[in-house]
Amino acid sequence: MVVTLLPFVTLFVTALHPSGTYPSGLSWPSSPQWGNFGRAFTAANMGQLLWSSVLIVAGVVPISLLLGTMAGFAFGHLRMPGHRIVYLVVVLGLTLPFEGVITPLYYQVRDFGLLNTRWAIILPLIGLFMPFSVLWMRAHFVxxxxxxxxxxxxxxxxxxxxxxxxxxxxxxxxxxxxxxxLFLWTWNQFLLAIVLVDDPAKRTMAGALGAFQGQWGTDIPLLCAGSLLILTPTLVVFLIFQRRFVAALLQGSVKG
Structure with a gap:
């Protein structure tokens, strides 16, 4: 637990140092600069980025849930003819890393005329998330x-x-x-956002961190404050729904 929390504590303490300084080690500043979070929110245009991330999540998660649940039901419960072969082909999609498909994906998105739009992130993510979604839901229905x-x-x-x-x-x-x-993976999507979308305002919040780092990379406290602001929504969502998440992981471990 200490090993897990230490990086977050380090980010938080560093974000409270005066802007433009280079903090050394884990030391509480004599005069905490709480205004760094407000400056980072304004400098990174967090309000617009938040809205962009919400739109992308709203496009990816519901469609992935619907298709994954329907396919998982077909493979796990209906078991139509040839379902084992088709399911094996779907599971093979889990072996495809994002880095391995990013180049052909770029040219395909470009040919569709979707570069620098949010659809360039939404549509590929739906396809890339589908193998895991089907595998997850099939494990329940079977x-x-x-x-x-x-x-x-x-x-x-x-x-x-x-x-x-x-x-x-x-x-x-x-x-x-x-x-x-799916929410956590979409919200924290970085690679597709920076490769397929040039406008930081149309990326996810994690993808926009690259542009923010390029602009404020020398201001370590402000960069740490911006990173914490980007991390906050995912932490809040997980803390709120952690009971449901754990219940699903334990589902089927006890019978009777």
Whole structure:
């Protein structure tokens, strides 16, 4: 726990030093400069970046959840013909690192005319997140008892009603935890944001940190203050929803 918290404490203490100084070690300043956070918020145009990140998250997370949940249900519960082969192909997508596809992805996005738009981040992220989303949701649906579906089908439920009314409500812990992960990964997306979008105002907050660092890289306290401001939303979301996240991780570990 100490090892995990020490970098955050170091950032916080350094951000309180006078602007333009070079703090050495972990030392509390004699006169804490709380105004550095306000200066960093204004200098990095955090309000606009926050709105841009919200738009990107709103485009990525709901679509990824919908497609991942539907595909996971098909692979894990319906088990259509050939599902093992198709599922293997989907899982192979987990072996593709962002760094390995960024070059062909750049040319593809350019040919679509989406460079320097938020769609250049939203659409690739949906595709890149899909293998993990399918894997995560399949792990839930594959453990669901078939008796539930059989009872619902006896009552006249079709496949869509079976999915929406029976299995999706039971999958809320898995869906909510996947939503948290997708939110964190999208909010902290750095590589695609700086490669596919030139305008810092259209990037994620983490992607805009590169432009902020280039402008204020010599002002260490201000840079640390800006980094903490960018980290804050992800920490708040995780702390609020940590119970659901842990519940989904433990789901299926105890039976009976």
């Amino acid at each position: 453990g669901m008892p078939g008796d539930l579906s059989e009872a619902a089908q006896v009552d006249g439920a079709n496949t869509w009603q079976l999915f929406v009314r029976i299995h999706v409500p039971l999958a809320r812990p898995a869906v909510s935890s996947l939503a948290i992960l």
